[in-house]
Amino acid sequence: MxxxxxxxxxxxxxxxxxxxxxxxxxxxxxxxxxxxxxxxxxxxxxxxxxxxxxxxxxxxxxxxxxxTVHRPVDFPAWCEVRVEALTCTVRLVQSADPRLPCVSHGNSLDPSHGTLGMQLGR
Structure with missing residues (x-):
């Protein structure tokens, strides 16, 4: 041993x-x-x-x-994570239409920062 x-x-x-x-x-x-x-x-x-x-x-x-990819863990339920297999890049897209980026209040969400770019509803 x-x-x-x-x-x-x-x-x-x-x-x-x-x-x-x-x-x-x-x-x-x-x-x-x-x-x-x-x-x-x-x-x-x-x-x-x-x-x-x-x-x-x-x-x-x-x-x-x-x-090798950093998958976001904190994002709205109406978004989903997509990993591009050839480049190993991560994108957040809308679940209803994956061609569109996940956007909240006019700001695109950065998948490496979760919901930091989102404004909270009052």
Whole structure:
């Protein structure tokens, strides 16, 4: 058991380094292989999976993956989050018509700031 300590420190460091720039959800899979779309990866190598998920090979202990987009959590019920898969950008759009941006009182809501741009009703 003591022999795994250096490997555990390395795995934790690599996963932290991969995910530290994007405070999003991360997961670790000890059963996963360091392969994606027919390509094999070595220890420390990263790749981007569909859905804007960045994964890092932590061979021989598994694969660590983190979302790379910042999803807003505080916005009106009539809005929804859309993630552009090719550019990994996030937009808030109207649920009734996703072609239109989420707007309140003439101000476009910034998805990175939730409802900060909204004026409260009196």
């Amino acid at each position: 003591m022999g795994h300590w250096p490997l555990t420190v390395l795995v934790t460091s690599l996963l932290w380094a991969t995910c530290r720039t994007a405070p999003a959800q991360c997961h670790f899979n000890s059963q996963a292989l360091c392969e994606y779309e027919g390509r094999s990866y070595s220890l420390g190598e990263s790749w981007m999976e569909s859905g804007c998920i960045q994964c890092t090979c932590l061979h021989p202990v598994g694969v660590g993956c983190c979302e």
